[in-house]
Amino acid sequence: MKILSIFINIFCLKYCVSITNLNYELQMIVDVVKSYEKPTSVIARVCWESSAAEIKLPKMLANLERPISVRYLRENETIQQPYPNNHLLFLLDKNCEHAEFFLKQAGAHNLFSKSYRWLVLGNSIQDNGNIAAEFEGLSISVDSEVIITEEKERNDILLHTIYKLRPNNEWNKEYYGTWSADYGLNKSEDRIHSNVLRRKDFKGEPVTTSVVIGDNRTKTDLLGLGNIFVDTLSKSSFRCIDPLYDFLNASRVILFAETWGYPINGTWNGMIGDIKRGKVDLCGIVTFITLERLPILEYLNQPTPVTAKFVFRQPPLSYQNNLFILPFTSNVWMCLGAFVLILTAILYINTKWDSMKYEKFNEQTLDQTCLPPTWSDITIFLLSAISQQGSSNELKGTLGRLVMFIIFLAFVFLYTSYSANIVVLLQSTSNQIRTLPDLLNSKLELGVEDVAYNRYYFSAAYTSKDPIKKAIFERKVAPKGKPNYMSIEDGVKAIQKRPFAFNMNTGTGYRIVSAFFREHEKCGLQEIDYIQNSKPWLCSQKYSPFGEMFKVGYIRIQEHGLSDRENRLIYAKKPVCSVMGGSFDSVNMVDFYPVCLLLLYGKILAFVLLGLEILVHRLQKRRSNEIEI
Template sequence: MKIFSIFINILCLKYCVSITNQNNEQMVVDVVKSYEKPTSVVARVCWESTTVKRKLAKMLANLERPISVRYLRKNETIQQSYPNNHLLFLLDINCENVEFFLKQADANKLFSKSYRWLILGNSINDNGSIATEFENLSISVDSEVIITQEKERNYILLHTIYKLRPHNKWNMEYYGTWAPDYGLNKSDDRIHSNVHRRKDFKGEPVFTSIVAEDNRTKTDLFGLRNIFIDSLSKSSFPSVVSLYDFLNASKVIIFAETWGYPINGSWSGMVGDIKHGKVDLCGTVTLMTLERLRIVEYLTMPTNAISVKFVFRQPPLSYQNNLFILPFTSNVWMCLGVFVFILVAILYINTKWDRKKYEIYNDQKMDQTCLPPNWSDITLFVLSAISQQGSSNELKGTLGRFVMFIVFLAFVFLYTSYSANIVVLLQSTSNQIRTLADLLNSKLELGMEDVAYNRYYFSLQDAYTFKDPIKKAIVEREIASKGKPNFMKIEDGVKAMQQRPFAFNMNTGIGYRIVSALFQEHEKCGLQEISFIPSTKPWLCSQKYSPFSEVFKVGYLRIQEHGLSDRENRLIYAKKPVCSVMGGSFGSVNMVDFYPVCLLLLYGMILAFVLLGVEILVQRWQKRGSNQSAIQLNIIV
């Protein structure tokens, strides 16, 4: 009897285990189907029968979206990396060393965003508490961990669990129920994302770091009496406050002196607070750099009105070009040169003919006002015609006078066209400064807004600046050429940009507000921008791999969709002014405008003295030669 009883119990146990395994198989398949997206399964289960494992693999492979499954061996670790897309970890909590397995998964951040878990077995105690195996795991708001609670008649409850902070209590969400009769009955709330369901932080503090270069900002973050001081923080902080309201979180603010830069292997400022885990969120927008990408996660760009660029008015055309060669194109200049040579040749032939005709038909000497047939006099005559000057010599014959009329008439038209173009060009501006190389080679003075990020980027401490030869040359030759970098307040920089050819690196959102207030309408035309910093658009950011990053991102996007960020930005920032009036006034001619003419006059005067010296030497040489000839003649006589 005892042997028979033991045999019956063994059969019952095997039957119950078989029923349980069958239920687990079908429940796993139903849960995977409920995701409605591709899924690959990595399983660590304690099923001794390979038939059951094969059956589960076959059931998953026969779904509408075929799914692969990989079984981990009994003592196999989980240290290797896994792709974090479309992956579901299947774990039986009744297996041996399950606590060690969970700690390994936690160390490899496998409970973070995009990974999904399904824990088989009874993970909820009778008193409603979560099993102790999960106690020290980092299952946060971005996790997707489903645990099961077995009820009578193979009825199973499914819940998802998470914690806001490691020291908080567990939050448990109802996922659905499963029974052999009707399968998985999924909760209606699961149609929403984790962010939508878990955005209530229930008063949990969220730590935020805000840059405050001026101490007055710490007590007046909402004040707009002086928007030029810590404007980036004052525009960002209202969005941060709205995010706290969206999350129902407590506000904890930490102030930093700078945005944060790598100094001797460590980070300072706001980024340093993020890296060291002091805060969860950046409360001031910051520029995106390659070094920061390893530390922070950029969430959203709150406005397009902010950028950091060199802004300058288009300089006069004479700052980039010689105005006196611009009226005509190169082809026209070449044609004019050929035309002058042809005129000289024609005039030479004409003067020869006049001289010969005069000697044949007149017995007297030739008139002194006649143009002599030599190249120098003819060239001077043509040059006088080009410059609209008279000449003491002229051609006497009818043909010669007709040629003179044509010459002077042609150069009158050329002179009129040339001088009219010069007048226009004197009032024109240059649009040739479009790159940093153009800015470096221009005659513009450079200046920078006195803020922390400009002091960092306009120094050779920044690796990007140091490696770029153009930026390095700008720093060495333009920024620090006088020993002291040209940093100034944004108001002074905008005024300098209005009064003289000056390029000012500034926050364009604030700078354009000052431009709109100070510049006249015609002065707002021709404003150009050139970027020195790699990424000029600032972003709000959080900790790298923070479990709250997705919640923060969605919150910021909701705030922007409702127009709250746009309202705050409109109070502080301004867009680039629209050019509505062109040529409102005429500026005086500067020394730069007629510098080429002065240079030509100087070279001409030098050449004149050189030719005078040559003539004196030639005259003395000829006089000496004539004296020697006279002496030799006297000796012979």
């Protein structure tokens, strides 16, 4: 009986200790979940001997100020699909039979990445201070939030978070807090900072950056400003990136590429190809956002406001319109037409009256200087009045002279107004070119800056589904099959000298504009986007564990004004128009082209009428001869 009593006491003692330890563990779980201070759902993989614990934990979490749900994964249940990563905590008992397999399966599904959280129960710190072997080979990186426990005496439990900068590096261990049965969770004061600020020290670990260059001299002069018009984007972008290494305490490793990277036969080349293959961590030059790049790149920040656009001076108004119909509005032209018709009727009546007066009262032939009552003579008289030319014929009498005075006076005012408007319009510029279709239908020549991204985007117009861009390339950029690529300096000078639109980096181009253009030539500069989403971004690899650190670092660089300083050193803003009308341009052939056409058509019509008159005269002469015979 004594032996039986001893066994019963030992069993009861172990059972009570086990129940007590389990209660402590449940309370620790609840305290850790509360410490996050945000909505949390729990997915648990535990192997508690008592099923009552599995019922008790949901009740304890449901009674919190912010209720939390719990879902249990059984031993034979595997991870079949990714879980939503917002507000999710994985709870794992390391002492379970298949815990190591579950960890590896979670790693294969990227469940240790941002923003998943983990709490691993059981002692995960070995006696020598090393992390337990079950965690080896797991991709627990700087953006992970994995809490492990270290059991101490008197039921005190130390909580740590672990991560690695690189898969082959040693573990980094951060103190999260201490939990005890008497005092609960004592969270570390360092936890008020985000993971980015706590873990931004790379301890000299290299961060590899890929930079696109077009000139080999840039490899040794990437931070220099001696020749700023060579690889300008590369130099400006890397100068904005350079303080990031100091922010992260990382060493610089730079790879150079010949192009940004584009899909060719299903494979990416250039810088983006290096990013996709994991050779580099960071894009060292700004990049456009495209649909094809979204699965590969994570766009972080815009360090510069410059972009690539078609830039041109507003062309003369005659390049878009016929100047000789612009001085008057449509209503005025219609009123003038009605006025001419009324004058024609008045002149005809007046000439008829003069003719009748001579025949009835004077009984003599009509004066040769008197305007005959024929439609052709009246038309010639009106045309001479409109064009301010004299006429050998005139109206007689008081009424006739009064009519002539009114006609010539009215047309003097009209002629003066028309001529003054023509002079103004000859010096005016057109603001009608605002879109790509306007640019296509204009008389402007087009050129493109000779850089890699322009060669790709404009050459892609051959297969483009956009008919406007395709037509611009075929008819404007490469009208004879040879694309009009040129240096940025030559393109800007072409804008200055003739009606020309040049697609260029606006920041660099405007620096040249400020240097070469006279003040009045800086007025009327217009811009048109050719590339969609032409604002360039700095980027990194998609789902990179360092992405948040890069983003925070870039924001810090901008907040301290370092990016703005580099932009002021390298780029220029659009020049301000301070002086308008500084000089007058000569009249070009385009300006009076409609008048030349009118003159040409008039001469042709005159010869046609002369031929008709000769033909009619010969017909009449032949008929008269036949009658005489």
